[in-house]
Amino acid sequence: MIEVKNLSKDYKLKHKEPGLKGAVKGLFKPGFETVHAVKDLSFEIGEGEIVGFIGPNGAGKSTTIKMMSGILTPDKGSVLINGEDITKHRKTVVRNIGVVFGQRTQLNWDLRLGESFELLKHIYQIKQDEYDKTLDELDAILGIKELLNKPVRQMSLGQRVKGDLVASMLHSPKVLFLDEPTIGLDVSSKYALRKFIKEINALRKTTVILTTHDLGDIQELCERIIIINHGEMMEDGNLSEIVDRIAPYKTLVVEFYDEEAPEIEKCEMTEHTGNIAKYKFMKNETTAAEIIAHLSKVKTIKDVSIEETGIDDIIRVAYTLM
Ligand SMILES: Nc1ncnc2c1ncn2[C@@H]1O[C@H](COP(=O)(O)OP(=O)(O)OP(=O)(O)O)[C@@H](O)[C@H]1O
Ligand SMILES: [Mg+2]
Incomplete structure (x- = not known):
């Protein structure tokens, strides 16, 4: 389903020396500092898996998710989704994936939630009957219909994340990338979100890649975890086996x-x-x-x-x- 091969990404940052002298020098001869955010990552994920992608702050999780979902282009390596390279067949591959960043929204602040969804319906050219069916199905899990008339700007964080989740699933993607979806949510919203992930995974066999710092999310949802640090693979395997090995x-x-x-x-x-x-x-x-x-x-x-x-x-x- 997903094949990640030798994925690498560096960020180049302009390096400014302190003080006026440094600023002037930087104008003429800017120095660059390179951050090796992701180094030679390879792994495969099968259809219907829920994989927890974990690691400390700055480990390279979001960078990897962005490359896997076509938001960032890798420096090296490739991401194949259903056999298709995301950088070469971006348009078709993107139809097969959904992405939610807990810290950002893909919804339009100036629209009502329902209008945002309608917009996505047009962008993805989803047929009306299919759209209605999907919305009914997602509403049954998340209770989203009561929010359709609410302007996105006025929604609480929990409501907004629910909206984002539904938005990411409207075109029925086979793969869902979730980057810290539960960040800042209260207990009941977190519960709703976990239930959502479990149910769409069971109902539709959606493959889910989840980054989170909430270990409860991992315990509840993921049989398999991938741990990365400093952009490198540390562990990849069955959660309980890793637990037994590291803490027996x-x-x-x-x-x-x-x-x-x-x-x-x-x-x-x-x-x-x-x-x-x-x-x-x-x-x-x-x-x-x-x-x-x-x-x-x-x-x-x-x-x-x-x-x-x-x-x-x-x-x-x-x-x-x-
Ligand atoms: N746009 C950017 N420009 C420069 N450096 C960046 C950029 N985005 C991320 N980095 C750097 O790349 C490294 C990996 O960042 P990334 O956001 O992928 O980590 P993360 O694992 O998602 O961390 P967190 O748990 O804090 O979300 C960090 O050192 C970060 O400072
Ligand atoms: Mg991150």
């Missing part, structure tokens, strides 16, 4: 009736405050049930819970390894 442990949180907490074999007590103790254990060495059984022999347990190693731990570990 869990923590059992035990509440006792008093403040005494016993040490137990095959696990490490990592915290002990008041009646509560935390036991960290390797998933391949023992199980929570085994630890509970050992503890119950020596003390009465009031309550237990398990802290799964969160994806946030993975990111922390992965980022610091870089």
Whole structure:
């Protein structure tokens, strides 16, 4: 579905030396500083996958998304969507993709939402019956129709992002690129957006590439993640496999009736405050049930819970390894 081969992009920035002297010098002999934003990235994404594209600020995620969606031209390498090169067949490829940037909008500030949609209908030459059907379908997931008469300028962030999502799906693209779609959204809007992504993926087999700093989005939506840093590929694989490899442990949180907490074999007590103790254990060495059984022999347990190693731990570990 999507083949990214040896993709690279540099940004050239004018480098100005400080002070008046530097400014004058820069006029005659401007220096340039090169930022290697994306370096030799290659990966493939199959139809119907939802892939989380993650990495710290400045890693090159947005730059990659922009090249994959035809907004930026790569310096080197290629992006094929359904076998077609995005730079060579831009017009046809763009019909197959939708893009949403959480921080920017493709809607027209001066129009009502419905008018913005109508405009897209004409641009993409979507037939009326198809347009109506798609809008009904998207409305059932996101509840967009009540917003159609609202001027885009007056919409809240959450409403605007919903509008952008619908706008990006009106022409029924096979691939949807989402760059930080949940940024700044409240919990219920975030929930609506995740539901939307899941449902269009299930209903239409839409392939989704999602960048986000919200690890909940990743956990909820993505079986596969790609981690990049400094423009380079760090990890590409199944989320739970990467989690198991990078952080092969869990923590059992035990509440006792008093403040005494016993040490137990095959696990490490990592915290002990008041009646509560935390036991960290390797998933391949023992199980929570085994630890509970050992503890119950020596003390009465009031309550237990398990802290799964969160994806946030993975990111922390992965980022610091870089
Ligand atoms: N238009 C631009 N001109 C010059 N440099 C740029 C431009 N856009 C991005 N960069 C630089 O390229 C690098 C990658 O930026 P990019 O926006 O792709 O990162 P990102 O992974 O999306 O980060 P974030 O998580 O903060 O959105 C950064 O060093 C950034 O400063
Ligand atoms: Mg970005």
